[in-house]
Amino acid sequence: xxxxxxxxxxxxxxxxxxxxxxxxxxxxxxxHGIVAEYTSVDTLLAACRRVRDAGxxxxxxxxxxxxxxxxxxLGIKPTVLPWIVLGAGLTGTATALVMQIWxxxxxxxxxxxxxxFLSLPAFxxxxxxxxxxFASFGAFFGMWALNxxxxxxxxxxxxxxxxxxxxxxxxxxxxSKDGQFDRGGVEKLLGDTETDYVQTVVDDxxxxxxxxxxxxxxGLVASLSVVPLxxxxxxxxxxxxxxxxxxxxxxxxxxxxDAQQYSTLFRDGRAMRPDVPGTVARGEMQADLDFxxxxxxxxxxxxxxxxxxxxxxxxxxxxxxxxxSAQESKPDDAxxxxxxxxxGDPVGGDPAGDKSGTEADKSDSDQPGAEPTAKPSVMDTTxxxxxxxxxxxxxxxxxxxxxxxxxxxxxxxMNGSGNGLVNVRAxxxxxxxxxxxxxxxxxxxxxDKYPDGKLFSTISNGxxxxxxxxxxxxxxxxxEIVAYVRALQLSQNASIDQISExxxxxILKEQAEAQKAxxxxxxxxxxxxxDKAAKAAKDPA
Amino acid sequence: xSEHSAPAPKSAxxxxxxxxxxxxxxxxxLCAGGxxxxxxxxxxxxxxxxxxxNFGMSVxxxxxxxxxxxxxxxxFFVLIQHLVRAGWSIVVRRIAELVMVMVIPMGILFxxxxxxxxxxxxxxxxxxxxxxxxxxxxPQAVWAEKLRWLNQEWFTVRTIGYFAVWTMLALFFFKNSxxxxxxxxxxxxxxxxxxxxxxxxLFSATTTFAAFDWVMSLAxxxxxxxxxxxxxxxxxxxxxxLLAVASFVLQKKGALRDxxxxxxxxxxxxxxxxxxxxxxxxxFSQYLLIWYGNIPEETEWFYERQLGxxxxxxxxxxxxxxxxxxxGTMSRHVRxxxxxxxxxxxxxxxxxxxDVYFMIMPSAEQGDAGGTLGVVASVLCVxxxxxxxxxxxxxxxxxxxxxxxRDPRLGESIAFENI
Numbered sequence: 001x002x003x004x005x006x007x008x009x010x011x012x013x014x015x016x017x018x019x020x021x022x023x024x025x026x027x028x029x030x031x032h033g034i035v036a037e038y039t040s041v042d043t044l045l046a047a048c049r050r051v052r053d054a055g056x057x058x059x060x061x062x063x064x065x066x067x068x069x070x071x072x073x074l075g076i077k078p079t080v081l082p083w084i085v086l087g088a089g090l091t092g093t094a095t096a097l098v099m100q101i102w103x104x105x106x107x108x109x110x111x112x113x114x115x116x117f118l119s120l121p122a123f124x125x126x127x128x129x130x131x132x133x134f135a136s137f138g139a140f141f142g143m144w145a146l147n148x149x150x151x152x153x154x155x156x157x158x159x160x161x162x163x164x165x166x167x168x169x170x171x172x173x174x175x176s177k178d179g180q181f182d183r184g185g186v187e188k189l190l191g192d193t194e195t196d197y198v199q200t201v202v203d204d205x206x207x208x209x210x211x212x213x214x215x216x217x218x219g220l221v222a223s224l225s226v227v228p229l230x231x232x233x234x235x236x237x238x239x240x241x242x243x244x245x246x247x248x249x250x251x252x253x254x255x256x257x258d259a260q261q262y263s264t265l266f267r268d269g270r271a272m273r274p275d276v277p278g279t280v281a282r283g284e285m286q287a288d289l290d291f292x293x294x295x296x297x298x299x300x301x302x303x304x305x306x307x308x309x310x311x312x313x314x315x316x317x318x319x320x321x322x323x324x325s326a327q328e329s330k331p332d333d334a335x336x337x338x339x340x341x342x343x344g345d346p347v348g349g350d351p352a353g354d355k356s357g358t359e360a361d362k363s364d365s366d367q368p369g370a371e372p373t374a375k376p377s378v379m380d381t382t383x384x385x386x387x388x389x390x391x392x393x394x395x396x397x398x399x400x401x402x403x404x405x406x407x408x409x410x411x412x413x414m415n416g417s418g419n420g421l422v423n424v425r426a427x428x429x430x431x432x433x434x435x436x437x438x439x440x441x442x443x444x445x446x447x448d449k450y451p452d453g454k455l456f457s458t459i460s461n462g463x464x465x466x467x468x469x470x471x472x473x474x475x476x477x478x479x480e481i482v483a484y485v486r487a488l489q490l491s492q493n494a495s496i497d498q499i500s501e502x503x504x505x506x507i508l509k510e511q512a513e514a515q516k517a518x519x520x521x522x523x524x525x526x527x528x529x530x531d532k533a534a535k536a537a538k539d540p541a
Numbered sequence: 542x543s544e545h546s547a548p549a550p551k552s553a554x555x556x557x558x559x560x561x562x563x564x565x566x567x568x569x570x571l572c573a574g575g576x577x578x579x580x581x582x583x584x585x586x587x588x589x590x591x592x593x594x595n596f597g598m599s600v601x602x603x604x605x606x607x608x609x610x611x612x613x614x615x616x617f618f619v620l621i622q623h624l625v626r627a628g629w630s631i632v633v634r635r636i637a638e639l640v641m642v643m644v645i646p647m648g649i650l651f652x653x654x655x656x657x658x659x660x661x662x663x664x665x666x667x668x669x670x671x672x673x674x675x676x677x678x679x680p681q682a683v684w685a686e687k688l689r690w691l692n693q694e695w696f697t698v699r700t701i702g703y704f705a706v707w708t709m710l711a712l713f714f715f716k717n718s719x720x721x722x723x724x725x726x727x728x729x730x731x732x733x734x735x736x737x738x739x740x741x742x743l744f745s746a747t748t749t750f751a752a753f754d755w756v757m758s759l760a761x762x763x764x765x766x767x768x769x770x771x772x773x774x775x776x777x778x779x780x781x782x783l784l785a786v787a788s789f790v791l792q793k794k795g796a797l798r799d800x801x802x803x804x805x806x807x808x809x810x811x812x813x814x815x816x817x818x819x820x821x822x823x824x825f826s827q828y829l830l831i832w833y834g835n836i837p838e839e840t841e842w843f844y845e846r847q848l849g850x851x852x853x854x855x856x857x858x859x860x861x862x863x864x865x866x867x868x869g870t871m872s873r874h875v876r877x878x879x880x881x882x883x884x885x886x887x888x889x890x891x892x893x894x895x896d897v898y899f900m901i902m903p904s905a906e907q908g909d910a911g912g913t914l915g916v917v918a919s920v921l922c923v924x925x926x927x928x929x930x931x932x933x934x935x936x937x938x939x940x941x942x943x944x945x946x947r948d949p950r951l952g953e954s955i956a957f958e959n960i
Contacts, residue, residue, distance in 0.1 A: 068958040068959075069958055082872075082873070086871070113833065113835070114835065115833075115835075121825075121828065121829050121832050121833070122829075122833065124825065124829065125829070
């Protein structure tokens with residue numbers, strides 16, 4: 001290649017050297033631009049201003065350290081990056097809030113720490129973090145994008161003196177893509193500034209092709225990186241007899257005992273502990289003991305103070321009266337200690353035929369040494385509540401029906417006549433010593449003889465073979481069942497006059513149809529019997 | 542730093558460095574008028590409620606704490622600029638120095654608060670009332686421990702101690718800076734930078750405990766270790782806002798026209814933006830932890846502050862102390878307009894008062910801030926106190942220069958450029 005070295009006088013008398021390639025060689029190498037070198041900030045800035053004033057826009061300055069005011073000198077417009085950062089940050093905020101609201105308040109509502117599903121204070125830290133994260137990504141990747149990165153190289157690196165840009169030299173570059181670019185003009189302009197070095201930037205002799213080994217490596221890395229994913233996918237659709245593999249144990253193997261496990265910490269060996277006496281289930285804390293026992297506690301404390309105190313104590317273990325502590329020193333030969341959760345047989349009561357429903361009889365249980373001949377049952381002497389404390393409306397009865405169906409109908413039957421599934425089964429297998437469940441329609445169980453409070457107590461504590469249901473059914477629900485039982489009793493024992501006018505007609509119609517069907521069935525059976533008898537008569541014996 | 546040759550600063554006697562006459566003329570009117578308005582507000586507030594002046598003292602305390610936070614913020618500004626050897630802030634540092642000396646009048650203004658401890662029985666601070674434990678069902682063992690810290694004598698000693706420390710710090714840095722106006726010695730700068738480290742530590746300790754004593758003890762059974770930082774966050778924000786406003790006003794009246802440039806407003810704007818978010822972060826962190834734990838012992842303070850109108854005030858703080866200024870001061874185009882920076886500064890100074898009001902007034906036993914009269918009285922009291930202190934500050938400024946004229950790095954500060 002032929003090089004011509006031209007010596008030229010510059011304005012300040014120093015000599016400058018220009019390297020020019022001959023035309024025939026030029027066409028092979030693309031001219032990317034022209035770069036000039038400066039030795040101080042001021043000369044650089046002066047040159048920048050001249051280049052800016054001349055109208056060039058695709059320019060760049062390279063300095064070893066940030067130079068204040070260079071943006072203005074070179075006419076660089078304010079970047080759009082802050083807006084990218086703002087947009088990215090707001091996207092982060094929105095993403096975080098939408099994600100948390102969707103996950104915690106809509107898709108899988110999860111109570112955390114008793115807080116509402118959608119609790120903004122709890123969502124703020126994540127929203128803050130994602131805002132900052134997305135904004136940072138916006139700043140970093142936005143800056144890369146605006147700078148045209150990543151690129152393999154910048155053509156200006158081919159210049160031999162450009163290495164000093166990180167040391168003590170300053171460079172100004174005008175890109176050939178600039179609309180006004182014209183080699184001669186640019187060289188003249190730059191030559192006019194205080195520089196000793198103006199150079200065309202062209203590609204050097206190194207190849208611009210990516211070396212082949214790189215493709216091999218990239219291909220290898222890409223294919224290898226897919227392997228773990230494939231392993232995971234395969235595992236998700238295959239079965240294994242091996243237990244799950246825990247990469248990080250974290251808190252996977254909790255030493256806390258599961259239900260039904262054995263524990264050496266307690267004498268009975270159970271890890272599960274029973275309720276502390278006096279435990280009240282959530283929502284079951286009632287101040288109204290009448291409501292909780294079905295007994296008029298005021299009346300009871302007059303009739304039988306010790307028993308009233310025991311009842312109170314069963315709900316509040318800390319309750320003590322002087323009478324109670326005095327009583328405890330004497331042997332208790334009177335009424336047995338009453339624990340509401342145990343279905344106890346009433347003393348001296350007989351199963352299905354409680355005759356007296358009175359409550360005014362004084363119990364002589366407090367007097368030690370007395371030998372009563374026919375002690376009235378505590379089930380009869382207790383001052384039961386006669387009226388259901390709930391206000392009866394459709395909702396109460398509907399709920400009562402629902403719970404009756406769940407808990408009671410399995411023994412007592414859906415209509416309360418005692419022929420529930422358990423009884424059906426017992427009859428079928430001819431169970432020995434089977435006492436059928438009571439029919440609720442005996443008149444001994446009607447409200448006059450069996451008050452609502454007594455019915456409530458029976459449901460709660462049980463009677464004979466029936467267990468108490470206070471552990472399974474909430475207090476209010478039990479009263480609702482009482483109301484429903486009364487409705488059931490009425491339903492089997494009502495006259496047509498008690499039905500409202502609007503429903504009477506349809507019921508009478510149904511009744512008529514049912515009677516007609518029965519009659520037809522009876523007639524058909526009679527006819528069949530007649531036919532059979534006639535046929536038998538026809539055959540000679 | 543820029544290798545530009547910094548422009549030669551003007552001579553130390555240049556009128557651009559002195560307090561403009563129009564402002565100097567306001568000294569007496571501001572002092573006298575401010576005092577009268579403050580007393581009027583206090584008097585009106587004392588008439589509200591029947592609990593022996595608790596409301597009046599609360600209003601006064603709000604105004605005093607507000608002014609104190611600004612003064613302390615300026616003190617911290619001076620300390621931190623020395624600590625990090627900042628160059629940009631030298632042109633505005635004198636304004637902060639002038640304000641920080643106001644800690645002395647503040648000490649005098651705090652006397653009624655201490656006096657109310659000794660004369661009344663729980664007028665302002667409920668723990669001072671002998672019946673407080675019994676009335677609120679507090680166990681004696683617990684209350685006895687509280688009283689070991691919260692008693693008249695020790696509280697007074699501590700308050701005097703805080704003011705002693707702050708006065709010492711303020712005067713040290715002010716006197717040295719003023720002496721440098723005469724001599725221009727670099728050794729003074731070195732000395733101030735050397736002592737700024739211990740000074741910052743002293744400042745942090747005293748400010749934290751002052752916040753606990755004066756504001757947090759209004760609810761004696763409540764505590765928050767963040768509280769000192771919370772007060773400090775508002776304080777440092779207020780100081781930067783004041784610097785922006787003061788610079789703008791001074792420039793409007795003819796001083797510092799060439800010294801404080803758009804670059805300084807840009808930096809002040811950046812810091813205002815940063816401290817708006819810092820305040821938000823701190824106050825929200827304090828709220829979040831207490832909200833999440835939901836422990837009744839801790840939630841009482843916030844519970845009071847979300848009932849009724851106080852809940853509305855909290856929402857106002859969220860939208861107008863956080864979101865609006867955050868969005869408003871975000872852009873560099875806003876920050877590079879001195880008028881806008883001044884406007885946001887003034888706006889945030891008002892919001893900072895609302896924040897201090899929100900801290901203190903719900904504990905005043907009127908619940909509803911005393912109705913319209915109570916709010917008017919509060920505003921009068923604080924406007925009066927601010928005017929009084931402004932007048933005193935102008936008096937001090939008139940006797941000194943409004944910029945550190947012979948600071949060795951003044952030229953660098955004037956020539957300072959952002960990107």
